[in-house]
Amino acid sequence: MPENSTAAGKVPVDFWFDPLCPWAWMTSRWVLEVEKLRDIEVRWHVMSLAVLNESRIDELPEKYADVMRTTAWESVRIVIAAQQKHGDEVVGPLYNALGTRIHNNGEGLTREAYAGALADVGLPADLLEYADSDAFDKELRASHQEGIDKVGQDVGTPVIAVPGSDGKQVAFFGPVVTPAPKGEDAAKLWDGTLLVASIPGFYELKRTRTQGPVFD
Template sequence: MVCVTVVDMWFDPKCPWAWNASRWLLEVERVRPVEARFHVMSLWLLNKDREHLEDWYRTWLSDTLGPVRVLVAAEQKYGPAVLRDLYTEMGNRIHHDRTPIGPQLYGAALSSLDLAADLAEAATSDAHDEALLASHHAGLDPVGEDLGTPAIHIGQSAFFGPVVTPVPRGEAAGRLFDGMLLMVQTPGFYELKRGNRTSPKVD
């Protein structure tokens, strides 16, 4: 009997690094006994009380709350499993089609999965913010230091990353997972980092 490793990932749908990490995890599922489960966090929530944000980043964050609200509303109505496909539908539109974030994007993503159209209204409502906050903290509090997304939990290990571009495919995706698993299971291991990061190539 093959033992399946459950990997929980927290994402904000606008973040290109989270998008790449999520596509990598889906690739890992093809080559390793892994089950990826997706959860929502919010870069807007993470940064709302920070005083020293660069102007470009504050502008970039301005439309990020709506999509996570719609995702959480869908999760509340249909259960957590809906996030995998709804994230994919939103993410493809955001990162590949360059659809502006707003009602048209929400409506198209929901329609593609035959989900209730009125879930789009959650984007401008605080009705699900308590559930969003709970999901946000469940993902990020164990990571610490307000590190953001992608945030991944494997068993009792929680960490930020991987930050990767382009997305590894096939066995390359599996090898990255194998190495990451070895690192996070090493007591006292905290950080491995490379500077001079290039711009993300979304996949």
């Protein structure tokens, strides 16, 4: 599929996420709201904080490093296995189910949350086994790298890629929002994202976060 169009002729938004990241979850709620208000289509891709942090694992706080070595691999491996075995179309619904359980419902990064999410979207329960399997790590790393190649190394999740002024994709980390904007606010943030993407040489706007994720 071309970068600047979808099968339905809508504006594509490529979205890289890690299910464990609450900020990616907030941004995903925003972009789904935008889908109701603007002629866009979200294309979902896995990105891995475990992969992102591999080269700097010894520099991370001990508690976070332990998560990156262990739990952080589980949900992304399940999603990539589902994609490889059942197609791209299951990625978005599975992410929605995982995020709802992990974040909104407070179930956390647990096997119960993963199993429940698989059941919620009608995927086979045996996909849970891939939480501990490196069978599709090559594909996981390739999906992750595709996003990183577009945006650069100094980022986290989420990463979004949207058309720039010449139609070629421009990728950003973020937008980081809480709570997720709704209605006209969501649409205005989308319009602003396209606006800054259209400016050659634009890279970053940032301010200190003063509020944690608000799941509503």
